[in-house]
Amino acid sequence: MAPHLVQPGWRFWRQAACTLGASVQHRTWAGTPRIPRPGSLWGATTTSPRICRSGSSTSARAPEVTLTRERYPVRRLPFSVVSREDLEAFERVVPGRVITDPEVLEASNVDWLRTVRGSSAVLLRPRTSEEVAHILRYCHERNLAVNPQGGNTGMVGGSVPVFDEIILSTALMNQVISFHDLSGTLVCQAGCVLEELSRHVEERGFIMPLDLGAKGSCHIGGNVATNAGGLRFLRYGSLHGTVLGLEVVLADGTVLNCLSAPRKDNTGYDLKQLFIGSEGTLGVITAVSILCPPKPRAVNVAFLGCPGFPEVLQTFSTCKGLLGEILSAYEFMDAECMWLVRHHLCLASPVQESPFYVLIETSGSRAGHDAEKLNDFLEQVLRSGLVTDGTVATDHMKVKALWALRERISEALSRDGYVYKYDLSLPTERLYDLVTDLRVRLGPQAKHVVGYGHLGDGNLHLNVTSEAFSPSVLDALEPYVYEWTAGQRGSVSAEHGLGFRKRGVISYSKPPEALRLMRQLKALLDPKGILNPYKTLPAQA
Ligand SMILES: O=C(O)CC[C@@H](O)C(=O)O
Ligand SMILES: [Zn+2]
Numbered sequence: 001m002a003p004h005l006v007q008p009g010w011r012f013w014r015q016a017a018c019t020l021g022a023s024v025q026h027r028t029w030a031g032t033p034r035i036p037r038p039g040s041l042w043g044a045t046t047t048s049p050r051i052c053r054s055g056s057s058t059s060a061r062a063p064e065v066t067l068t069r070e071r072y073p074v075r076r077l078p079f080s081v082v083s084r085e086d087l088e089a090f091e092r093v094v095p096g097r098v099i100t101d102p103e104v105l106e107a108s109n110v111d112w113l114r115t116v117r118g119s120s121a122v123l124l125r126p127r128t129s130e131e132v133a134h135i136l137r138y139c140h141e142r143n144l145a146v147n148p149q150g151g152n153t154g155m156v157g158g159s160v161p162v163f164d165e166i167i168l169s170t171a172l173m174n175q176v177i178s179f180h181d182l183s184g185t186l187v188c189q190a191g192c193v194l195e196e197l198s199r200h201v202e203e204r205g206f207i208m209p210l211d212l213g214a215k216g217s218c219h220i221g222g223n224v225a226t227n228a229g230g231l232r233f234l235r236y237g238s239l240h241g242t243v244l245g246l247e248v249v250l251a252d253g254t255v256l257n258c259l260s261a262p263r264k265d266n267t268g269y270d271l272k273q274l275f276i277g278s279e280g281t282l283g284v285i286t287a288v289s290i291l292c293p294p295k296p297r298a299v300n301v302a303f304l305g306c307p308g309f310p311e312v313l314q315t316f317s318t319c320k321g322l323l324g325e326i327l328s329a330y331e332f333m334d335a336e337c338m339w340l341v342r343h344h345l346c347l348a349s350p351v352q353e354s355p356f357y358v359l360i361e362t363s364g365s366r367a368g369h370d371a372e373k374l375n376d377f378l379e380q381v382l383r384s385g386l387v388t389d390g391t392v393a394t395d396h397m398k399v400k401a402l403w404a405l406r407e408r409i410s411e412a413l414s415r416d417g418y419v420y421k422y423d424l425s426l427p428t429e430r431l432y433d434l435v436t437d438l439r440v441r442l443g444p445q446a447k448h449v450v451g452y453g454h455l456g457d458g459n460l461h462l463n464v465t466s467e468a469f470s471p472s473v474l475d476a477l478e479p480y481v482y483e484w485t486a487g488q489r490g491s492v493s494a495e496h497g498l499g500f501r502k503r504g505v506i507s508y509s510k511p512p513e514a515l516r517l518m519r520q521l522k523a524l525l526d527p528k529g530i531l532n533p534y535k536t537l538p539a540q541a
Contacts, residue, residue, distance in 0.1 A: 065110050065117040068162050068500065071469075072116075076163045077533055079145040082122055086142060090124055093134045097125040097172070108167050111160050112153055113414060113421070116500060118161030120147065127172045129247055129255055129286035135168060136284065137253025145530050148280035150191065150222025153214035155421055158279045158499025159222065162534040170221050173286060176200055184292040185244060187259060190221025190285050206292040209236040213407035221285040227277030229495030231407070234456040235328040235363065236293055239276050245289035246272040250282075251526035259289050274521065279497050280532040282525045296328070296363035298370045302378065303402045304390035305354030309432040311386045312356050316428070316455060318386065319360055322377040326370050329361035330456030331406050334435070337452045338405070340412040347405055352389040358455070359406045367394075409452055409461075417447055418469045422462040422481050425491035431460045434484055438464065441480070445473050459494040482508040498536050506538060 068074065090098045099105065100122055109118045126132045139146050147165040161167060170191035177187040184206045188197060194215040198208045210223060212230035222228075224246065227239050236242060245261035258272050275283050306312045312332050319327060335355050341347045351357070364370040374392065381387040393399045413419050426434070435451035442449060446464050453461040462481070466473045482492050486508040493502055493509070506515060518537060522529070 065114045066469075068116045068118060068157070072500075074162060074534060074539070077145070077529065079165075079530065079533070080143045081164065082144060082166060086138075086144065087122065089138055090122070090135065093138070094124055094126050094131055097127075099123040099125065105167075108149060108152065108169065109160055111157050113155065113157075113419065115419075116157035116160055116162075118147070118163060118165065120161040120164050120167050123167040123169055125169050125172045129173075129249055132168065132173075132249045132284055132286050133253045133255050135166075135253075136249050136251060139166065139530055140252045140528060143528055143530065145533050146284075147532055148225070148284045150219030150225070151193065151214065151217040153218045154222070154226060154499055155423065155496040156493070156499030157501045158226065158497055158532070158535050162500055165533065168284065170219050170286075173221070177287065179204060179206075181205070183263070184294065185289060186292050187245075187287065187289045188220060189287050190224075191219050192221075194218050194220055194223060201292045202295055205295050207295045208232075209242040209291065209293055210239065213410060220288050220290070224276055224288055225278065225280050225285050226497045227495070229454065229457065229459065231329055231331070231403075231454070233454060233495075234330060239290075240273060242291045243272060243276055243288060244291055246275055246285055247287035248272075248275050248283035248285050251528065251531050255286075256283065259287055261289065263291065274525075277497065279499060279536045281522060281536045282531065284531070297365045298363070298367035298394070299328075299399060300362045300370060300374050300392055300394050301399045301402045302360045302374065302390055302392045303350055303405065304358050304360070304381070304387045305351045306356040306358060306386065307388055308355055312358055312432075312455065313429060315358060315381050315386045318381055319377055322380065323360075323362055323373055326362040326364040326373060327360070327456075328363040329359065329454075331359040331453070332455040333357050333359075333406055333409060333452035334432075334450055336448050336450045337409045337412075340416060340448065340450065341405055341408055344412040344415040345408055347408065349405070350391045350402065354388060357405075358387075359402060406452070409450075409463075413448075413450070413463050413465060416465040417467045418465065420464040420466075420473065420477055421496075422460075422477075422492075423494050423496040424460045424462060424481075424485050425458050425494040426460055426485065426488050427490070428455065428458045430488055431455065431458065434460070434481065435462055437484075438462070438477070438481075442473065442476055445470070445476065454495075457494070479505075479508075485509075500535050503534070503536055504538050506536075 087098060105120060105123055108123050109120055124135055126135060145165040146168050147161040148168050149159050150170050152159045173189040173191035175189045176192065179186050179201065181204050186201055194208065197220060201208060209232060210228060210230045211232045212218065212228055224239055224243055244263060245259040247259045248256045250256060275285055306315060316330055319330060338349050338357060342349065362370050362374055393402050432451050435449060439449045442464065446466055448465045450463050451460055453459050464477060482505050485492050491509045492505045498506055522537060
C-alpha cells in the first residue's frame, strides 16, 4: 500500500479513508512470536535502514542468576522449613499439584528480569479459593512463609521467593466467573491471563481498563496486587477506580468475600483498596470484579518524531487541547530506546531518526470525527515544528506494530546487559532532566542511560544498562536517583511497586507516620508475617 503524502515529512496509512472499525491492539512481551516485525510491514515507508545485530546479544545462554540471599544483605526470618509431613499435607489439599521438581521450580524462583533468585523447594497450584484457604490455614499454623505468584512478570522482585518460601501459584485459577454485558462488569479468578481476558471481553464489545506489555503472561490477580498502571492509565485511571470488588484469602485462611460489590457502595471502609497494590503482603487475591469500558469503535495511533524534550511537552499540551476526550495514550521514548529496539529486536523505526519519539493513541466512537481532530492536531504540530516526522495507523496490524516499538523497550533493555530500573513519578516538565544528568554522572561506566514512559501520567521509566552487575554503577545511581526524585516531591515507585528490590526506599516517598500505620496494618492482617515476607516494607532493625 503506497503511503499517501499529506505534506513533506508526513506519511499516512489511512486505510479505506479511516472507515475501518475499531482496532484494539494486542500486546505481548518479548520473545513472543505473536508480534509481527514492523520491518516486514512498513515496506517502502521505512526510512531507517533495517539493521539488526541481535544475534550477538541474544543467542548465548543466559548466565545463572546470583541467589538473592548472596547478592543482597538480607537475613532469613525464623519461619519453619517445609518437611516431608508438610508435603504430604499439601498433597491432600491439592492432589497432584505439589511441585518439587527442581527444573520446574527454577522458572518460578527467578524473576523475568533475571536479577533476583530464591531457593524455594515447593510450588503449589490450587484451583479454587477454598484450596488457597486450606493452604494458608495450614501454613499459618505451621509458621511457613508463602510467596504468592501470578505470571511472574514484576519489575521489583516481588513475585519470587527470597529464601525458601512456598510458591503459591495462581496459574490454575484461570476461570471467568461472569460477564455482565450491560454494565461491563467482569468477574474472574485471579490467575486469568490479561490478554485472554481482553479477548473475552472484546468479543462482547468491551475492553479491559488496563493494558501492559506483559499482557501475554501477567495474571489479573498480580496486576491488582501490584496496582499495575500500564498504557491505558491516562484514559481509564487506576485499578483503585476500576476494580469493583475482590475476594481475598487472609494469612490465617479466612476468605474475605467482597467480590459482588455494586459500582456505588458506601457501606463502611472500602477494604478492597487495602489489597490493591499491597503486593501479596496482606492477603492473597483469589478473584477480581472489574469494570470494563466499551470497546472504542475507532482507534488511531500516531508515531511522531520530536526535535527535543521541550517539543515533546509542547506536543502533549497541544494534543490535550485539540484531541480532548479521544486521547487515550501519550507515551514517549528517546533516541537510545529506538536504537535498542532496533539493535536487539530488529524493529525498524517508521519515522526519520529523531532525538525523541511520541506515541499518541486516540480511541473514540466515530472514525470520521476522530480522524478530523487528529488531522488538525497533526497539521498544527508539523507546521509549528514541534514534530518533524510522523506516521499514523488505523489498521489493526499497523497499530500493533507501532505499539510494539514502545512496549518492547523493556525487553530490548533486558537483552542489553544488567539493567538498573527506576520507575518514577516526576513533575512532567522535569521528567527528562534526570536522564540527561545521569548520562554525565555515569559517563562511560554505563552502556546506556535511557528515558521513556507514560509521559501523560508523569511517569518516567529511567533505565541504565551495564555489561554485568556493577556495584560502582549502583553506588553512582543510589541513593542519588531517590534523593533527586524526593527533591521534586515525586514517587520512587510510580507503577511497579516496591517488591524486594525497592522496599528500602519507601521513606523517600512516604512519611514515618504512614510507614508506621502500614506496619500496624501488616501486623493486624498477617501477625506471623508469613505472606510475601521481605517485600514492600523495609526490614526492621
Ligand atoms: O521496564 C521498564 O522500566 C518499564 C516497563 C513497563 O512499565 C513499561 O511501561 O514498558
Ligand atoms: Zn510502564
